Amino acid sequence: MKATPRKLSLGEWDERYAQLRSAGLKEAAYGGPLCRHVVKESDLRLQHLRFDNSPAALRLWNFLLTENERLHQARAGGEKIVGVMKDLGTVPVMAYALSGVRAFYLDGAWWTPCLMECSDRLLQQAEALGIDASFCPVRAMLSAFLNGEHFPRPDLLICSAGAVCDDLSAIAQRLEKMGFPIVWWEMPRRRQPDSDEAPCALPGNLVAPQIQVDCVREELQRVGQSLSALAGRPLDERTLADGIRKANEIRRRLHALRVAAYSAPGAPLPALEMLIAEMLAIHFCSDREETIAVLGELLAEAEKRIRQKQFITGADAVRIFWVNPVADLRAMNLLEDWGGRVCGSDYMFTHALDLIPEDLPPLEALARIALADPMVGSTAERASRIVAECRQFGAEAVVVSRIPGASHCAREGEIIREIVQKSLGLPTIELEIPPVCDAMLPTLGSRLQALVETARARRQS
Amino acid sequence: MKVFYSSPWVPVEWIEAHGFEPRGVWCAKDFGRSALPLSAGVCAFSEAVLRFAETHQDLAVVFTTTCDQMRRGFDAFAAAHGGRAFLFNLPATWQSGAARRMFQSEIERLGRFLQAHGGRAPLVADLAQVVERRSQARKHLLELAPRCPARPYAEAVARFHWDGSIGVPAPPPPPPAPGSIPVAVVGGPLTASQRGLLDLIEAAGARVVLNATETGERSLLPPFALNDSLPESERRAPARQEGTDSLAVQRAERVLGAPDARFMAPLHASTSVATADDPLGFLARNYLENIVDVFQRPNTRLYSWLGERLTARGARGIVLWVHTGCDLWRAEAQTLREIFRLPVLLLEADEASGGSAREAGRIQAFVETLQ
Numbered sequence: 125m126k127a128t129p130r131k132l133s134l135g136e137w138d139e140r141y142a143q144l145r146s147a148g149l150k151e152a153a154y155g156g157p158l159c160r161h162v163v164k165e166s167d168l169r170l171q172h173l174r175f176d177n178s179p180a181a182l183r184l185w186n187f188l189l190t191e192n193e194r195l196h197q198a199r200a201g202g203e204k205i206v207g208v209m210k211d212l213g214t215v216p217v218m219a220y221a222l223s224g225v226r227a228f229y230l231d232g233a234w235w236t237p238c239l240m241e242c243s244d245r246l247l248q249q250a251e252a253l254g255i256d257a258s259f260c261p262v263r264a265m266l267s268a269f270l271n272g273e274h275f276p277r278p279d280l281l282i283c284s285a286g287a288v289c290d291d292l293s294a295i296a297q298r299l300e301k302m303g304f305p306i307v308w309w310e311m312p313r314r315r316q317p318d319s320d321e322a323p324c325a326l327p328g329n330l331v332a333p334q335i336q337v338d339c340v341r342e343e344l345q346r347v348g349q350s351l352s353a354l355a356g357r358p359l360d361e362r363t364l365a366d367g368i369r370k371a372n373e374i375r376r377r378l379h380a381l382r383v384a385a386y387s388a389p390g391a392p393l394p395a396l397e398m399l400i401a402e403m404l405a406i407h408f409c410s411d412r413e414e415t416i417a418v419l420g421e422l423l424a425e426a427e428k429r430i431r432q433k434q435f436i437t438g439a440d441a442v443r444i445f446w447v448n449p450v451a452d453l454r455a456m457n458l459l460e461d462w463g464g465r466v467c468g469s470d471y472m473f474t475h476a477l478d479l480i481p482e483d484l485p486p487l488e489a490l491a492r493i494a495l496a497d498p499m500v501g502s503t504a505e506r507a508s509r510i511v512a513e514c515r516q517f518g519a520e521a522v523v524v525s526r527i528p529g530a531s532h533c534a535r536e537g538e539i540i541r542e543i544v545q546k547s548l549g550l551p552t553i554e555l556e557i558p559p560v561c562d563a564m565l566p567t568l569g570s571r572l573q574a575l576v577e578t579a580r581a582r583r584q585s
Numbered sequence: 586m587k588v589f590y591s592s593p594w595v596p597v598e599w600i601e602a603h604g605f606e607p608r609g610v611w612c613a614k615d616f617g618r619s620a621l622p623l624s625a626g627v628c629a630f631s632e633a634v635l636r637f638a639e640t641h642q643d644l645a646v647v648f649t650t651t652c653d654q655m656r657r658g659f660d661a662f663a664a665a666h667g668g669r670a671f672l673f674n675l676p677a678t679w680q681s682g683a684a685r686r687m688f689q690s691e692i693e694r695l696g697r698f699l700q701a702h703g704g705r706a707p708l709v710a711d712l713a714q715v716v717e718r719r720s721q722a723r724k725h726l727l728e729l730a731p732r733c734p735a736r737p738y739a740e741a742v743a744r745f746h747w748d749g750s751i752g753v754p755a756p757p758p759p760p761p762a763p764g765s766i767p768v769a770v771v772g773g774p775l776t777a778s779q780r781g782l783l784d785l786i787e788a789a790g791a792r793v794v795l796n797a798t799e800t801g802e803r804s805l806l807p808p809f810a811l812n813d814s815l816p817e818s819e820r821r822a823p824a825r826q827e828g829t830d831s832l833a834v835q836r837a838e839r840v841l842g843a844p845d846a847r848f849m850a851p852l853h854a855s856t857s858v859a860t861a862d863d864p865l866g867f868l869a870r871n872y873l874e875n876i877v878d879v880f881q882r883p884n885t886r887l888y889s890w891l892g893e894r895l896t897a898r899g900a901r902g903i904v905l906w907v908h909t910g911c912d913l914w915r916a917e918a919q920t921l922r923e924i925f926r927l928p929v930l931l932l933e934a935d936e937a938s939g940g941s942a943r944e945a946g947r948i949q950a951f952v953e954t955l956q
Contacts, residue, residue: 254919285678297884300883301923309678310676310683310684318694318697335687339683339684339687342681346681503660531654531910534627534654536657539657
């Protein structure tokens with residue numbers, strides 16, 4: 125059943141779903157109408173979002189919104205569950221290499237208050253546990269972990285330490301002090317090698333001293349031992365290499381999707397769905413095989429629309445590079461409402477988008493990719509990649525999205541904006557987006573509108 | 586040349602052995618004195634370090650990686666003044682060989698930075714001497730801790746972090762004020778301009794029996810001697826314990842006589858790995874094994890250190906000193922309450938606090954509740 129690409133409200137999707145079903149839509153086991161997530165899971169935010177109207181987007185949303193349910197099913201089926209924190213993309217590659225093991229980021233609970241429009245009271249519960257609103261919304265993971273109403277309590281907790289966000293590190297420490305042991309592993313702050321140090325090339329055109337890579341490799345070996353002990357089988361090189369190949373299959377699809385969507389004259393898929401698709405890279409939404417299928421379908425849809433010159437946004441939409449994930453998903457809709465479109469992104473895990481080297485010993489390859497994390501190096505290096513992608517995808521403006529309370533946001537936005545302005549002369553803006561941004565819509569709207577108008581005016585000059 | 590450092594966990598002996606004067610940045614007279622244009626969420630301490638470094642262009646500054654704010658403060662500084670700034674990677678973990686090797690390699694790298702800025706290649710003898718002198722000073726300060734009044738003690742520790750000396754003679758144990766409540770001050774750095782906090786606490790009817798801020802007693806490593814790491818035949822007599830100023834060092838040099846050739850060997854990173862005469866490794870181990878701070882993962886060592894002293898000194902309450910934007914300390918408030926079963930007052934440091942009416946009122950109320 126064909127339809128012109130457009131965004132639908134939740135109510136409109138119900139009608140569309142009925143039409144698709146009667147036209148013979150085949151769905152995965154977790155499929156169904158989107159509205160059920162409001163009823164069953166109290167994902168109230170869905171009522172205020174607008175979604176792409178393709179079956180591929182339907183599958184993406186259902187995949188995302190059933191993650192907790194699927195994790196509970198896996199636990200019931202005897203699988204081991206690993207709760208990972210902070211490294212965003214590396215440890216899950218190791219965990220999924222072991223059959224019968226699933227890993228997910230506890231950090232991901234930061235979107236629960238948004239999805240449930242704070243009806244879950246996770247933020248208030250975190251405050252009662254000593255983690256107040258001065259921390260970023262990732263504090264929801266603490267209360268979600270303890271109340272057990274969302275994801276199953278993991279069999280093993282693993283968290284990187286060192287050059288990581290203070291909010292998450294402090295909250296993870298609080299969790300451990302409450303009686304839940306954590307395997308901590310060291311992530312040094314990435315730096316340029318000195319002239320007398322052996323350099324090591326990292327994915328993402330980065331470089332670090334080999335001594336730092338060695339440190340991370342040793343630490344990942346320790347993590348691997350914990351995973352092996354949990355799984356009851358060795359995480360040998362062959363198993364790990366196979367896990368890397370699978371992860372790269374996902375990364376290749378995502379890369380193709382990003383290049384197709386961000387370089388097209390119009391946006392073939394909305395910014396919101398692209399954000400969700402990118403998020404799949406970090407822990408495969410708790411199902412590696414299904415992630416490959418979901419991304420494949422999205423890619424096919426995007427390519428088809430590009431061929432047919434059918435887009436979600438007009439060709440005159442201002443091309444915007446977006447930095448940092450938004451605490452409220454609705455912000456991505458807003459951008460398009462005000463005449464923008466996303467043409468590039470750094471959602472804090474660009475290293476999870478890069479291919480893991482397959483021509484190296486697996487742990488060495490994983491150490492290199494882990495150390496390529498944009499958040500563990502200098503802000504200037506992060507900004508360099510942003511500048512490069514702005515050039516690649518023809519960005520006309522940059523939005524740096526601040527995460528309320530996040531320790532890294534206090535300074536990084538200013539540094540990134542300064543480098544972008546100096547390198548490209550693009551207009552930039554910083555926006556703080558809380559988990560539910562409704563009260564700030566007029567302010568956010570006017571700031572985004574001003575950015576879009578400024579970028580348009582530059583076209584004429 | 587002066588080399589300023591932003592954390593007490595930077596091995597100052599190593600800086601001094603290169604012929605520089607290491608200075609705790611928070612001890613500088615003009616540190617954090619002026620109002621700072623802070624953007625939302627920026628830590629006033631990290632901002633003060635940044636501004637200090639920017640306005641003193643004739644010195645080198647060692648930042649550390651202990652928190653997001655300092656790491657990114659370094660980023661902001663390095664963009665314009667990279668050449669004279671060094672970011673010391675302090676590992677958050679300490680249990681693994683990887684963390685130990687990383688810490689030592691950072692010391693070695695710091696040495697290369699110092700030599701690139703005109704420092705001399707340090708000799709084992711120089712390092713042993715500095716370690717000995719600083720250890721004696723720390724030992725003296727640690728012994729003073731339980732009996733010295735809060736303000737002079739904080740000043741003595743600051744003096745140590747400024748020039749390695751102690752600066753105050755051991756005072757006689759003061760009689761506790763009648764009915765004063767023993768409390769501990771725990772948290773981030775308490776700078777010179779913020780020491781009024783200690784006066785406020787005492788004026789409210791409490792006495793500070795433990796200064797566990799980053800610039801207080803907690804910042805003092807237990808004494809160690811580099812000679813312990815050397816084969817017995819190669820050990821030197823310890824320096825005299827009578828003084829820690831430069832004159833005392835000169836006296837000690839005279840007492841010890843000229844160092845033998847063995848101790849004149851320059852310390853090269855590549856030749857000092859894990860041997861019995863591995864002074865650098867020994868220095869690294871002594872630091873890494875004795876760091877007591879909130880950024881460590883897990884931070885169990887902090888709690889053991891605190892628990893021992895809170896009990897021994899009979900603290901009945903904790904004032905938690907947290908710099909704005911410091912998630913690492915703020916997150917500990919509830920854990921401190923739960924583990925030590927003591928009331929905790931969270932005080933937030935802004936640009937130059939330590940004496941505001943609001944703080945005074947909160948402290949008074951807190952002390953009243955402890956009576």
